[in-house]
Amino acid sequence: MMAKASISPASNNLNTALPVVWCVGGVDCSGGAGVTRDAITLADLSIHACVLTTQLTVQSNSIMLSKESMCASALNQQWQVLFEDTPPRAIKIGAIANDEQALLLSARIQKTSNPRPFVVWDPVLSTSSGGVLSELSESVVDELLNTVDIVTPNIDELTWLTHLPVVDEASLLNAINRLRGKGAKSVYVKGGHAHWQKNVSDIFVCASHTLRFSQPKYANGNLRGTGCMLASAVAAFIVHDYCIEDALTLANAYVSEVRNHTLPKQSAAANANAISSELTAYFARTNGFPTKPESFPLVTFHQRGATANEKERDKDTLLEASSCKEGHFPALTHTHLGIYPVVDSVQWIARLWPTAVKIMQLRVKQGSQEDIRQQIKEAIELVKHTDCQLFINDYWELAIELGAYGVHLGQEDIDTADLNAIRNAGLRLGISTHGFAEIQRVRALNPSYIALGHIFPTNTKDMPSKPQGVARLEKYVQLCDGIPTVAIGGINLSRIGDVAKTGVSGIAVVSAITQAEHPLKAYQALVEEAGFA
Numbered sequence: 001m002m003a004k005a006s007i008s009p010a011s012n013n014l015n016t017a018l019p020v021v022w023c024v025g026g027v028d029c030s031g032g033a034g035v036t037r038d039a040i041t042l043a044d045l046s047i048h049a050c051v052l053t054t055q056l057t058v059q060s061n062s063i064m065l066s067k068e069s070m071c072a073s074a075l076n077q078q079w080q081v082l083f084e085d086t087p088p089r090a091i092k093i094g095a096i097a098n099d100e101q102a103l104l105l106s107a108r109i110q111k112t113s114n115p116r117p118f119v120v121w122d123p124v125l126s127t128s129s130g131g132v133l134s135e136l137s138e139s140v141v142d143e144l145l146n147t148v149d150i151v152t153p154n155i156d157e158l159t160w161l162t163h164l165p166v167v168d169e170a171s172l173l174n175a176i177n178r179l180r181g182k183g184a185k186s187v188y189v190k191g192g193h194a195h196w197q198k199n200v201s202d203i204f205v206c207a208s209h210t211l212r213f214s215q216p217k218y219a220n221g222n223l224r225g226t227g228c229m230l231a232s233a234v235a236a237f238i239v240h241d242y243c244i245e246d247a248l249t250l251a252n253a254y255v256s257e258v259r260n261h262t263l264p265k266q267s268a269a270a271n272a273n274a275i276s277s278e279l280t281a282y283f284a285r286t287n288g289f290p291t292k293p294e295s296f297p298l299v300t301f302h303q304r305g306a307t308a309n310e311k312e313r314d315k316d317t318l319l320e321a322s323s324c325k326e327g328h329f330p331a332l333t334h335t336h337l338g339i340y341p342v343v344d345s346v347q348w349i350a351r352l353w354p355t356a357v358k359i360m361q362l363r364v365k366q367g368s369q370e371d372i373r374q375q376i377k378e379a380i381e382l383v384k385h386t387d388c389q390l391f392i393n394d395y396w397e398l399a400i401e402l403g404a405y406g407v408h409l410g411q412e413d414i415d416t417a418d419l420n421a422i423r424n425a426g427l428r429l430g431i432s433t434h435g436f437a438e439i440q441r442v443r444a445l446n447p448s449y450i451a452l453g454h455i456f457p458t459n460t461k462d463m464p465s466k467p468q469g470v471a472r473l474e475k476y477v478q479l480c481d482g483i484p485t486v487a488i489g490g491i492n493l494s495r496i497g498d499v500a501k502t503g504v505s506g507i508a509v510v511s512a513i514t515q516a517e518h519p520l521k522a523y524q525a526l527v528e529e530a531g532f533a
């Protein structure tokens with residue numbers, strides 16, 4: 001499983017109906033960007049926004065006339081009055097007018113502990129109409145970088161923060177490294193202005209890994225404030241308890257859906273009514289939680305090595321990211337999978353196959369290579385002339401050599417396994433995932449099924465991630481968009497009914513069968529309770 005950056009949002013002291021996020025930034029009197037855009041985005045994602053104003057900008061959709069900065073003590077008062085009443089679970093910072101404001105904010109944030117809010121800094125330098133909003137000295141920028149959890153510049157802002165030109169992939173990575181060297185815990189650079197890229201490719205870098213988020217090139221039309229929207233959405237999804245990788249994936253999909261939803265379509269109706277379409281295009285429509293599979297970015301992932309050659313390896317993976325393996329793994333023979341027993345010996349396969357089970361997995365975690373090889377061989381032999389689709393966990397080379405039906409791999413395995421060899425040998429491939437980012441990573445590989453877990457707490461395996469629950473499972477199934485899905489983790493007779501209602505294609509279980517007093521009866525009861533009979 002991909003290592004998740006360890007970031008957890010604080011919880012509110014107040015028993016408010018909605019979680020609270022503070023937006024700190026400038027008021028754009030046209031409503032297109034700034035804290036107005038933040039508050040609308042947050043409300044759209046079921047968050048209450050408190051607004052701490054740093055400056056009033058007098059601007060329309062096309063021109064910025066002037067700005068009036070708030071003095072630091074007025075900003076301080078806003079902080080004080082809100083803090084007792086509606087403490088934030090996250091803070092989204094936008095345009096900071098000057099050093100005084102910035103130092104006040106970083107001092108306040110550093111003193112806020114227990115619970116400590118998650119802080120996103122979108123370092124807005126200027127308006128889309130060209131007005132400069134922020135003048136910060138280098139030491140103050142560094143202070144802020146060391147205070148916040150994530151900084152989200154676009155390419156120009158990255159240059160502003162680092163004083164480094166960013167003109168291609170190498171200089172982009174160099175500037176990100178500079179930012180991290182200055183103390184930024186994690187950096188998310190928006191690639192919208194990266195003229196050298198074929199697709200829009202945003203990049204997230206933290207201490208342990210790098211993720212790329214790619215979308216086809218888009219036109220923003222008259223839509224403003226998409227950077228504010230993205231950073232606010234990240235704060236919102238963190239507060240809704242998503243890990244940072246999933247929060248970024250969801251925020252990216254959210255902005256994409258708002259854009260698609262807002263910009264005029266090239267339809268006859270839009271053309272006939274071009275003037276009003278133009279006008280409405282300034283004003284982002286609300287969207288709610290993103291759900292459309294086509295608006296989610298392609299995600300590629302690279303674990304950062306601990307060796308000197310790290311830079312080179314990062315580069316390799318990033319290049320590889322754009323060429324994400326083409327082709328599909330073979331489809332499953334039966335896609336209504338039903339109950340999917342995952343067992344640790346060939347004896348269990350022998351015991352269960354008379355049930356007419358449609359899919360099983362041999363997951364052997366102990367024993368000599370010779371013993372494992374023998375078990376895989378016998379298991380393949382046992383199900384050879386049956387309907388049962390047998391997947392071999394981990395041992396993809398043996399699975400190919402011994403002619404298995406399929407292989408099941410985890411997130412780390414797909415970094416090292418030869419996926420082309422598996423596909424060329426005609427084996428099916430199932431892959432484990434643990435959230436939105438991993439699903440988007442894996443969808444691009446066109447596997448035979450996607451496993452989703454762990455849904456409930458489990459004693460069978462130590463899981464670094466949190467249980468996902470049935471509500472998220474339902475969203476994951478929708479995102480898999482027709483690729484067969486398998487739910488796994490802590491699923492038993494009392495939980496299986498709710499799991500089956502999500503529309504998942506199969507339900508994998510270990511202990512509910514292998515620790516049952518009567519495993520065959522337990523299998524049958526699960527089939528019936530899930531409505532798979």
Ligand SMILES: Cc1ncc(COP(=O)(O)OP(=O)(O)O)c(N)n1
Nearest residue numbers: 393408409410411432451486488508
């Ligand atoms: C159906 C199914 N889903 C998930 C897993 C877990 O696989 P993986 O992440 O490779 O972890 P291990 O099983 O190897 O511990 C699975 N085996 N089957």
Ligand SMILES: Cc1ncsc1CCOP(=O)(O)O
Nearest residue numbers: 454458460489490509510511
């Ligand atoms: C292998 C695995 N991967 C995610 S959860 C899990 C174990 C599931 O076992 P159980 O069904 O006993 O909770």
Ligand SMILES: [Mg+2]
Nearest residue numbers: 393394409410
């Ligand atoms: Mg495995």
